[in-house]
Amino acid sequence: MKLRQRLSAMTALTLVAALTVASPARASVAGGRYTAEIRRTEYGIPHVTAKDHGGLGFGYGYAFAQDNLCVMASWAVTLRGERSRVFGPEAESDDPIRPVDNLTSDLYYKSVAGSGVIRRVLSQPPPLGPGAELRELVDGYVAGYNRYLARTGVANLPDPTCRGKSWVGPITATDVWSNLLDLNKMAGGSQLKEAIAGGGEPETDRPGPAPGSNGWALGRRATRADHGMLLADPHFPWNGIRRFYQVQLTIPGVLDVAGASLYGTPVVQIGHNAHVAWTHTVSHAHRFSLYRLKLAGESGYEVDGQVEPMGRQEVTVTLKDGTLVARTLHTSRYGPVLAAGRSEKYAYALADVNAANLRAADEWLAMGKAGDLKELRAAQDAHQGMPFVYTLATDTGGTASFADASVVPHVTDARASRCTVPSPDPSLEAYVLDGSTSKCLWGKDRDAVVPGIFGPGNQPRLTRADYVSNANNTPWMTNPSAPMTGYDQVWGRSRTDVEARPRVSLDMIAQRISGADKLGAPGFTLDTLSATARGKRNLTFELLRPDVAALCRAHPKPAATGGERVDVRAACRTLAAWDGRATLDARGAILWREFYSRLPRPVKPGEPAQYWWRVPFDPDHPLTTPRGLKRDDPMVLRALADTVRDFRTRDLPLTLTPGRAQRYSSLPIPGCTEFEGCFDRVRMRGPLDANGRYPDVDTGSSFMMAVELTPGGPRTRTILTYSLSANPSSPHHADQTALFSRGEWVTGRFTDAEIKADPHLSVTTVSG
Numbered sequence: 001m002k003l004r005q006r007l008s009a010m011t012a013l014t015l016v017a018a019l020t021v022a023s024p025a026r027a028s029v030a031g032g033r034y035t036a037e038i039r040r041t042e043y044g045i046p047h048v049t050a051k052d053h054g055g056l057g058f059g060y061g062y063a064f065a066q067d068n069l070c071v072m073a074s075w076a077v078t079l080r081g082e083r084s085r086v087f088g089p090e091a092e093s094d095d096p097i098r099p100v101d102n103l104t105s106d107l108y109y110k111s112v113a114g115s116g117v118i119r120r121v122l123s124q125p126p127p128l129g130p131g132a133e134l135r136e137l138v139d140g141y142v143a144g145y146n147r148y149l150a151r152t153g154v155a156n157l158p159d160p161t162c163r164g165k166s167w168v169g170p171i172t173a174t175d176v177w178s179n180l181l182d183l184n185k186m187a188g189g190s191q192l193k194e195a196i197a198g199g200g201e202p203e204t205d206r207p208g209p210a211p212g213s214n215g216w217a218l219g220r221r222a223t224r225a226d227h228g229m230l231l232a233d234p235h236f237p238w239n240g241i242r243r244f245y246q247v248q249l250t251i252p253g254v255l256d257v258a259g260a261s262l263y264g265t266p267v268v269q270i271g272h273n274a275h276v277a278w279t280h281t282v283s284h285a286h287r288f289s290l291y292r293l294k295l296a297g298e299s300g301y302e303v304d305g306q307v308e309p310m311g312r313q314e315v316t317v318t319l320k321d322g323t324l325v326a327r328t329l330h331t332s333r334y335g336p337v338l339a340a341g342r343s344e345k346y347a348y349a350l351a352d353v354n355a356a357n358l359r360a361a362d363e364w365l366a367m368g369k370a371g372d373l374k375e376l377r378a379a380q381d382a383h384q385g386m387p388f389v390y391t392l393a394t395d396t397g398g399t400a401s402f403a404d405a406s407v408v409p410h411v412t413d414a415r416a417s418r419c420t421v422p423s424p425d426p427s428l429e430a431y432v433l434d435g436s437t438s439k440c441l442w443g444k445d446r447d448a449v450v451p452g453i454f455g456p457g458n459q460p461r462l463t464r465a466d467y468v469s470n471a472n473n474t475p476w477m478t479n480p481s482a483p484m485t486g487y488d489q490v491w492g493r494s495r496t497d498v499e500a501r502p503r504v505s506l507d508m509i510a511q512r513i514s515g516a517d518k519l520g521a522p523g524f525t526l527d528t529l530s531a532t533a534r535g536k537r538n539l540t541f542e543l544l545r546p547d548v549a550a551l552c553r554a555h556p557k558p559a560a561t562g563g564e565r566v567d568v569r570a571a572c573r574t575l576a577a578w579d580g581r582a583t584l585d586a587r588g589a590i591l592w593r594e595f596y597s598r599l600p601r602p603v604k605p606g607e608p609a610q611y612w613w614r615v616p617f618d619p620d621h622p623l624t625t626p627r628g629l630k631r632d633d634p635m636v637l638r639a640l641a642d643t644v645r646d647f648r649t650r651d652l653p654l655t656l657t658p659g660r661a662q663r664y665s666s667l668p669i670p671g672c673t674e675f676e677g678c679f680d681r682v683r684m685r686g687p688l689d690a691n692g693r694y695p696d697v698d699t700g701s702s703f704m705m706a707v708e709l710t711p712g713g714p715r716t717r718t719i720l721t722y723s724l725s726a727n728p729s730s731p732h733h734a735d736q737t738a739l740f741s742r743g744e745w746v747t748g749r750f751t752d753a754e755i756k757a758d759p760h761l762s763v764t765t766v767s768g
Contacts, residue, residue: 034058034140035767041749041758044724044732047248047258053133056251057140057266058147062766064245064263065148067725067732070162072145072264075241076171079178081110085318086167089325096240096698097211098191103325106317107197109178111329111336112189114313118177121358127383127449130177134267134362138176141266146170147768159727179241179264180361181354184387186211186242187287188352189336196350197315198327198339211236211699213281214471214505214533214679215390220398221466222513224523225710228394231533232270232279232705235681236262237698238664238722244270244703246720248750249368257368258750260703260720267364270703272714274750275396276370277707280389281470284492285408287354287388289442290428291334291435292421293347301332301347302436310337334435341424348424349435351442353409353453359385373399380405381456384449390470396709402468402478403461404491408454410443411490431490460487467509471679473502477622480506495619497609500677503623504539508532508679526708530717533706534743536581536670539677541592547614547629548575551636558637566641574654582672584659584741591643591654593676594688598639612636652692661688664697664722665734667741671700680704706745716748 036050036059044067048059065072074094077086083093089103100108121129130138149157149170157163182190189196214233220226236242244260249268259271270279293301300307311331316324330337334349341348363386366379373395380391386406393401411419411431419433419440433440447455460475462468468478474492475484485494498506508517512532515522519531552572557565571591578588601610609617612635614628630636647654659668662682672678680701684694701721708715721740724732736746749755 032768034143035765036060036062036144038063038764038766039755040760040762040764041755042760043720043736043746044730045246045248045746045749047250047749047755049250049252052251053136054140054143056249056255057137057142058144058768059140059766060137060247060249060266061141061144061146062148063144063247064141065145067727067730068243068245068263069145069149069157070159070168071241071243071726072171073162073165073168075179075264076169076175077167078105079109079113079175079182081106081108081113081317082167084325085320088320089317094240095190096237096242097186098193100193103317103319104193104197107315107325107327107329108193110315110317111197111313112181113178114315115331117356118174118181118358121181121356122177126362127359127385130358131362131365134365137266137365138173142171142173142176143768144766147766158729160729161727176264176266177358180358181356183242183262183265184354184357184360184385185352187282187388188354189288189350192338192350195338195340196336197329211242211282212472212501212674212681213279213389214469214501215279215281215392216467216469216505216509217277217279217392217394217400217402218467218524218529219394219400219465222400222509222524223398223708224521224525225708226398227711228277228396228398228400228709229524229526229529230272230277230279230392230394230705230707230709231529232259232277232703232707233533233680233701234270234280234703235700236702238696238700238702239698239726243722243726244720246703246718246724255365255369256750258716258748259705261364265361267361268368269364270705271368272705272707272709272716273368273370274713275372275709276367276376276393277395277705277709277714278367278376278391278393279705280386280391282472283388283390283404283406284472284474285388285404285406286411286430286490287407287409288350288352288430289409289411290338290423290430290432291332291349291351291440292432293332293337293349294436295345295347299330303333304436304438308333332435346424348432351409353407354387357385357387357407359383359449360387361385372397373401377401377403381447382449384453384456390475392468392470394709396711398465400464400466400468401462402464402470402475404459404475405456405461408459408490410445410448410452410454411488412443413488413490415440415443416489458487460484460491466513469505469509471502471505473498477502477506480623495622497617497626498622500539501674501679501681504537504677504679506623507539508535508537526706526715526717529706529708530745533704534680536583536586536672537677537679538580538582538589538592538672540596541575541578541580541676543627543677544629545575545580547631548572551629551631551640552576554631555637558641559634560641560645561638564641564645566645568640568644571640571644571647571654582658582670582678583743584668584670585657586670587655587657589658589672590656590661590688590692591647593672594646595640595643596676598643600635600639650690650692652688656692661692661694662697663693665728665737667734667737669697669737669741670743701740704745707748714748714750716750717745718748719745 083102363383442452445455613626682700
């Protein structure tokens with residue numbers, strides 16, 4: 001396996017009206033130290049209230065365990081490095097982003113645990129170590145999860161996935177801290193397990209679903225009522241520990257935040273309170289550097305002319321049959337020495353900027369308490385823990401803000417120019433720096449909380465009264481009216497191809513502000529924001545449709561691979577009749593995808609960009625280029641002919657729809673893919689099969705949230721695309737998925753009056 005494959009990836013409105021509702025069903029779980037109230041509204045969404053952070057964590061952990069205990073139980077086995085003993089060494093791990101074989105997974109996680117990093121970070125005062133409130137929240141979360149498990153019993157768990165399994169047991173605070181650290185390292189060490197541990201190949205060479213996201217923060221000049229509005233649309237896995245869980249967390253007078261958090265984490269990561277709303281998208285900035293070590297013997301390396309010994313870590317993993325596998329891993333001043341890429345002269349060490357970062361959870365907790373955008377920014381500046389994401393936020397005053405407030409290695413362009421050495425793999429995007437001189441250590445900023453990272457004063461930031469947006473593009477086109485330039489390339493390059501999804505995102509905003517989208521008067525309302533976000537536009541089809549029509553007229557029977565002439569006229573009629581939106585009944589959407597995917601594109605470093613664009617990318621016209629299709633190009637013609645022949649060979653209708661081809665939990669899923677230029681994208685890990693079906697959707701829009709921050713309180717609409725519970729027997733396993741399939745939303749309930757007005761309300765008091 002190539003080194004690149006080893007080293008890359010990677011929440012008050014007060015209602016005056018009198019509301020009369022039936023008394024909700026109430027239940028209680030007796031206990032002691034912790035007490036919380038869990039109110040569940042329609043679709044099972046929990047609203048947890050407690051008097052302190054420990055009780056809040058307890059209620060949250062209890063509610064989460066009710067819905068998703070099996071996922072966390074399996075992940076605890078992973079974090080402890082025990083999968084080989086439980087499931088066997090060759091089986092695939094449960095990492096939804098980058099699965100590896102269990103032995104490699106265990107070696108990696110045993111090495112992390114053995115390094116003592118969690119203990120060292122927990123021993124530090126804030127902001128480097130967790131604050132008291134977060135520690136109480138984590139302890140309560142663990143106690144709540146374990147209380148549910150003890151009360152229910154492993155043999156009586158409602159989820160058949162882990163009911164009665166010997167590997168299910170209580171979790172510990174270390175498990176939760178380890179999960180938080182692993183999340184923060186998701187774009188670094190957590191995705192480089194094979195390179196670090198020297199494990200074997202994964203069962204599949206395909207990486208897991210790559211996280212992405214769309215985010216809009218809309219200011220007063222972009223909205224009809226001059227309120228701040230926000231759209232959150234993270235694209236995270238639909239299975240496993242990196243799913244989102246929807247929740248509201250309340251400590252009266254202290255915290256009241258609603259939104260979603262990733263499984264096993266006790267803080268809202270994307271959400272809103274009564275005053276601010278925020279979301280995140282995955283940043284382009286670097287998360288690690290490699291340092292090339294000049295070897296001095298088998299266990300040393302040179303720095304400034306002196307030999308430094310490598311550290312040794314003996315890691316032992318127990319297999320299912322009881323035998324032991326021992327491996328020696330090496331460390332350096334920079335970080336772990338990779339098992340991959342080593343030669344007689346050089347080895348490579350991984351410097352992961354998030355290797356000891358637990359600050360993000362405190363940051364999210366503080367953001368949830370912010371009273372305005374200024375306080376939210378202050379929370380980020382104080383903790384400096386965002387691991388790999390941009391932050392887009394707005395407040396009731398109608399100001400929109402973008403910041404890459406994430407943790408980034410302090411490698412300026414000047415340092416990169418001076419210290420970069422040849423990469424062991426030309427496709428590797430991370431800097432490879434000279435490890436033989438201390439002059440190439442990461443730099444320092446006076447306003448940074450730890451050395452080696454950029455401080456807030458050097459982060460790309462933009463504040464606007466109209467909008468800021470991101471769809472995993474670099475900061476450059478956050479708002480085309482104010483291109484962001486002048487930052488070091490470690491943050492991401494400017495004046496490069498914006499790519500299709502960011503382009504359609506920016507066009508959607510522009511059309512809504514002008515009213516050109518025909519959704520009503522110019523400017524955003526909650527209705528038009530919701531409709532815009534679920535529009536299902538396919539930008540590549542929009543850009544290429546005229547040329548495809550001309551191609552069809554000029555070449556009705558192009559040659560397929562092998563020379564066979566294929567009549568494409570029926571396919572052309574199908575595409576001509578399609579409106580370019582990937583709805584469930586879109587006849588032509590799958591045909592387009594299969595054709596577009598066959599157009600040549602670079603697969604290796606150095607290969608030219610898609611040459612079949614008639615007008616190539618122009619950095620002076622980033623929102624209108626590239627465009628057009630070289631309709632007479634033989635390879636373009638061959639791609640269309642091959643697509644049509646393939647459909648006919650497999651007896652698939654040219655009018656195959658997303659409703660037939662795309663599924664999750666047996667439900668049809670609308671949408672199209674990243675590379676087609678689709679905003680609310682879907683991804684299936686595998687090709688169209690002989691029956692005209694893709695494998696189940698495994699990533700895409702996950703927790704969508706549209707928020708309007710009015711002076712009277714927040715108005716929200718949400719959809720958790722894969723629903724609240726991973727338990728296949730739960731009534732909330734696919735109920736929101738059915739809504740998502742139909743293009744519907746859940747109306748948010750934030751205030752006490754709104755929650756009490758829900759006819760589906762159930763109330764449980766838990767303590768322990």
